[in-house]
Amino acid sequence: MAEKWRNWARQQTCTPARVERPANEEQLSDAVARAVRDGLRVRPVGSGHSFTAACLTDGVMVDQTGMQRVLDVDTASGLVTVEAGIKLHRLTAELHGHGLALENQGDIDTQSLAGALATATHGTGERFRNLSANVIGCRLVTATGEVLTIDEASAPDAWRAARVSLGALGVISHYTLRCVPAFxxxxxxxxxxxxxxxxxxxxxxxxxxxxxxxxxxxxxxxxxxxxxxxxxxxxxxxxxxxxxxxxxxxxxxxxxxxxxxxxxxxxxxxxxxxxxxxxxxxxxxxxxxxxxxxxxxxxxxxxxxxxxxxxxxxxxxxxxxxxxxxxxxxxxxxxxxxxxxxxxxxxxxxxxxxxxxxxxxxxxxxxxxxxxxxxxxxxxxxxxxHWGKRHFQTAATLAPRYPGWQDFQAVRARLDPEGTFTNDYVARVLGPAPAGRS
Ligand SMILES: Cc1cc2nc3c(=O)[nH]c(=O)nc-3n(C[C@H](O)[C@H](O)[C@H](O)COP(=O)(O)OP(=O)(O)OC[C@H]3O[C@@H](n4cnc5c(N)ncnc54)[C@H](O)[C@@H]3O)c2cc1C
CATH class of the missing domain: 3.40.462.10 (FAD-linked oxidases, C-terminal domain)
Incomplete structure (x- = not known):
């Protein structure tokens, strides 16, 4: 039976054609490839704490609740690799056990890491950047089911795009974050x-x-x-x-x-x-x-x-x-x-x-x-x-406010030319899919 989804605020609802719940990157990649074969579009979802229609789909919703493991911790460098679906409260508790912490946080910790990063979630403090600035690299499942490793050295533009992506480039499976000593x-x-x-x-x-x-x-x-x-x-x-x-x-x-x-x-x-x-x-x-x-x-x-x-x-x-x-x-x-x-x-x-x-x-x-x-x-x-909070802007009004707008669009056109990861909200705020599918 079709599952109905609603966000935390209970004001955004949808009924996806199916909900995929991968337990690891391989299952995630299979789920995306299957959706594309069936002609369905794909929307990753975190904890549903966005107030906008960012997560809505009538295609395939990818819920990464089963992907919450900490994969690698290097306490000396502070570099930590985790599955993208991890909830912030679980991540910070595990980091604390290793003597580490996130550099800064917002005022709740129930979001998924991927969801928080995708919308540029932030805390406060004039010396600290938003959470996504501490992403060193990530792995992205694209519409072909291929998994790309993205970091500043190997793909600087994709790295600047994927850190705050609204899920419009693909589904991120893993992140490597720079963490700081616990404080x-x-x-x-x-x-x-x-x-x-x-x-x-x-x-x-x-x-x-x-x-x-x-x-x-x-x-x-x-x-x-x-x-x-x-x-x-x-x-x-x-x-x-x-x-x-x-x-x-x-x-x-x-x-x-x-x-x-x-x-x-x-x-x-x-x-x-x-x-x-x-x-x-x-x-x-x-x-x-x-x-x-x-x-x-x-x-x-x-x-x-x-x-x-x-x-x-x-x-x-x-x-x-x-x-x-x-x-x-x-x-x-x-x-x-x-x-x-x-x-x-x-x-x-x-x-x-x-x-x-x-x-x-x-x-x-x-x-x-x-x-x-x-x-x-x-x-x-x-x-x-804020990409996860209500507003009435469109791509036309937003483009002039972002110096890197065209650079993002170039990465989007390269990684998702068919708009597999575009929903109505993404089409409104980033423009239609590069190959014209709206
Ligand atoms: C009570 C409350 C308090 C909040 N406090 C703050 C705050 O202090 N600071 C702040 O900046 N914001 C805050 N927010 C906003 C919130 O942090 C963002 O909306 C955030 O995106 C929610 O995370 P989520 O896991 O629920 O993501 P969702 O809302 O589920 O998804 C957000 C976006 O992430 C994308 N996404 C999810 N998973 C992936 C993935 N694996 N790969 C690629 N894209 C993905 C989705 O497609 C969607 O576009 C708050 C929201 C609430 C409801």
Whole structure:
């Protein structure tokens, strides 16, 4: 019987002709070759945490849940080879066992490695690049079922393309990553006046290894996460404190506020101020992978834009004003993060110091007017949307924002001329398949 698939946010669904679950690279290659023989297109899927239609297909969906092994670890060099389907929480736990860690992480770890890399998933920290920048090489199964080994020395263009590929070049079976010695993070969360923090933003970002700001809508406050890397021994918070700050407030508390806000949209500014009032200072000192990752139980949808770092404070102020001026019933904070530039052709941080501005709306609530308003602001800064989060751009509007656009397309035309790995989303944002199949 046909299996129905849906993403984490439960807003993207499809019924693939079949779902393949390879247990190793050979089975993966056979599955792709079989799909092509049957005239079906192929879509790799990770954990389904993208908000866009990136994973949807009526052809063959390739689920790599059975490909999660760590294949090789060189603790001296930090080079680690893994199967592409490995979940980030499993990868970081195994790395920790070898005294290693990922250089940086985003704020959850339930994604697959391949899915996170394919959309340029990032964390925060002006000295750190997004996760895909630490890919040394990979193995890619193409539409012929052939397996290509791709690294900077042997195939520099394919390597810059495959690091952030949206699954449009083929299915990646293995990655080799550069990891770093395990480290701890000391993080302090506190609520502060928005004006003071924004006036001091550059210094705060430079002064911390990882700095993140959450602007609390309908208030003049922001919640800041300020983190330093440290060798000090771990001192995790007490269980009750951790539960209250990591689980009760961001999950049950936010969920209840959102339910109330949907019943009484006019009361949202008051609810938002009440939510801001219960947030307090919270401190963590623990292994990096434990501090980075959060549990997210309230389903939501999200848009996130990468803009030149210099515009961060101004862009954030404009989004805050948009919410107030249009009286938008928004309860989720506006998130501001920072990364260093990198050189993957489709990296949202390609070639520029980047600030990421993210907005969210609880699942089921109207989001389009809000997100279109935010997108219009981000367009003025040559914003590049997160490939896994909602946006309304097309290949025509995106191409001028990526200096490596044509280089990516040349690799795509060479590796997937027939568009075996193109679905509707890929056709919209990257253009139709090179040989004209849309
Ligand atoms: C609660 C939540 C928190 C998030 N936090 C962050 C964050 O902090 N920072 C951030 O940048 N993003 C964040 N995201 C976005 C998320 O990291 C990306 O959408 C990511 O792509 C999801 O990974 P996934 O494994 O679920 O991939 P999926 O959504 O399943 O797939 C994403 C893309 O990867 C492709 N793909 C999957 N496997 C392969 C493969 N083997 N070879 C080639 N292509 C492949 C798919 O075809 C698709 O195009 C968050 C999302 C959610 C829901």
């Amino acid at each position: 701890r993070i000391h993080r302090i969360d506190e609520v502060r006046p928005a004006a003071a923090v924004l006036a001091d933003l550059d210094r705060l970002v430079a002064a911390h290894d990882h700095f993140e700001l959450l602007a609390l809508p309908h208030t003049d406050k922001v919640l800041t996460y300020s983190s330093q890397r440290t060798d000090r021994p771990a001192a995790p918070p007490g269980r009750l404190t951790a539960w209250w700050n990591d689980d009760a407030l961001p999950n049950a508390g936010l969920g209840a506020a959102c339910r109330l806000g949907r019943l009484l949209p006019g009361a949202v500014p008051g609810i938002a101020r009440a939510v801001a009032g219960v947030l307090g200072r919270y401190e963590q000192l623990d292994d990096s992978h434990r501090v980075y990752a959060h549990r997210r139980r309230v389903r939501f949808t999200e848009m996130e834009y990468a803009i030149p770092r210099a515009h961060a404070a101004e862009a954030l102020e404009r989004v805050r004003a948009l919410i107030v001026d249009r009286r938008l019933p928004v309860l989720f904070p506006i998130e501001l993060r920072f990364t260093a530039p990198d050189d993957a052709f489709l990296s949202t941080a390609h070639g520029r110091d980047t600030a990421y501005v993210a907005v969210h709306q609880v699942a089921g609530a109207e989001y389009e007017a809000f997100f279109r308003g935010v997108e219009a602001i981000m367009d003025e800064y040559e914003g590049r949307p």
